[in-house]
Amino acid sequence: MKKVIITTGGTGGHIYPALSIGEGLKKRGVDVLFVGSSSRMEKNIVPEAGFKFIGLEIYPPRTIKNIFKSITSFFKGIKVVSKEKPDAIIGFGNYISVPILVAGVLLRKKIYLQEQNANLGFTNKFFYKMAKKTFLAFEKTYDDIPLKYQDKFLVTGNPLREEIYSVSEAVERERLKLEKDEKLLLITGGSLGAKDINEAVLDHWEEIFEEKKIRVYWATGEKNFDDINKRMENSKIKMTDIIKPYFNNMINIMAAADLIVCRAGALTLSEVIELEKPSILIPYNSIKVGQFANAKILEENEGALIYSNSEASLGIGKALELIGNEEELTKMRIKVRNLKKKNAVEEIMDSLDIWRN
Structure with a gap:
């Protein structure tokens, strides 16, 4: 069975698109694991939606205490990815995705990103060069991307509820x-x-x-x-x-x-x-x-x-x-x-390089 780790959290704007992808993958027989923060809304929303969830101690890096707590989450992230052996990892932006994305890079896993907003967020700006593909909601986001990297992006629209x-x-x-x-x-x-x-x-x-x-x-x-x-x-x-x-x-x-x-x-x-x-x-x-x-x-x-x-x-x-x-x-x-796209969930899933034996 194929396995995908989805890492997301913090706000509904990050969580609900991720859940839409999770539902689509589950229907295709993929084992889906969500990883997020143990203290934000995803810790309740994701299990209630019927998905396995692992919460890490991830906090905004605003204080020394939060930074030290978050450092431990990087080691736990490596442990999770090493144990679960996913075929791919999909990050949905913001700092909560960082530990698992770092672990995915270090352990040479296939990394994918999804950007919900018109402007590329900090986390996706940092990781897109290491990702196989970043899925965009809007064409305008190409304004943030150097020409030589634009083939690593695909405009799909945002994943929405079925x-x-x-x-x-x-x-x-x-x-x-x-x-x-x-x-x-x-x-x-x-x-x-x-x-x-x-x-x-x-x-x-x-x-x-x-x-x-x-x-x-x-x-x-x-x-x-x-x-x-x-x-x-x-x-x-x-x-x-x-x-x-x-x-x-x-x-x-x-x-x-x-x-x-x-x-x-x-x-x-x-x-x-x-x-x-x-x-x-x-x-x-x-x-x-x-x-x-x-x-x-x-x-x-x-x-x-x-x-x-x-x-x-x-x-x-x-x-x-x-x-x-x-x-x-x-x-x-x-x-x-005129701004409508195809079904983003289907297009994103079809673009994942996990379906070949």
Whole structure:
């Protein structure tokens, strides 16, 4: 039986694409082992998804104590790779992948990388010369790569959950009992929420209430939900508007939406592209996270509009104006469709040099 080690962790943006690949490999009869941090969210998410998981003591290298703790993880990583003897190792970026990738290089294993964002992250920048192939979400990433190494890269798009390829806009709109002329506006700042976006929605709530043909699905984020609820106590809310911390059926609501207001995380934008949705993007303002570069790809292709955190209220106002303009929404959908890739999970798996006897 073939064996692959997947090393990932830290955030959902790294973990969920890795799980999509893991599921695909498992269906092809491959033994999949995940290695991540023993203290981050992957320690729960990965086993709950039905995969074997090994947690190492890996911490951000911000203090001397963390650096010494992480050094031990390099030796444990070598021990894991030596014992498991994988046919390949796939790293999904960030510092959590480093110990296993180092072990893979030292033990001469086949290394593959996947980059979710438009700009190449530090870990992938360091390892791509030693990897057999690095899988990219966006063409723009080639701007970071010297010409002589570009044949080591392949644009596949981000690996997404299998369900996204079969979800139907018509079916989901019927399931939500949307009228033919009713517009669905989805507003989300992700599972943690986005304070600036929430405040902007509150600024425009009376206007939203007056728009009878617009149904709003608003995900406030877990930590903001109670505060929003209190502040909405005396506000009028249409029976059809739904306000929750997060929607577990987010893909289904995205499929039904006419317009999406959201952050610009790489995975979210890949889902927006796959579902061919126009969007208003309000990127998280940290340069390290890289959301602005992700958002620019959709804006430059005329499939989205970008507003900064300080302009979030303008963004919500524009969303209310745009959602009534079917001609403009159609143009944006067509532009977004041009960014679609093939099924990234299948393309990445087919590109792994592990299938020959």
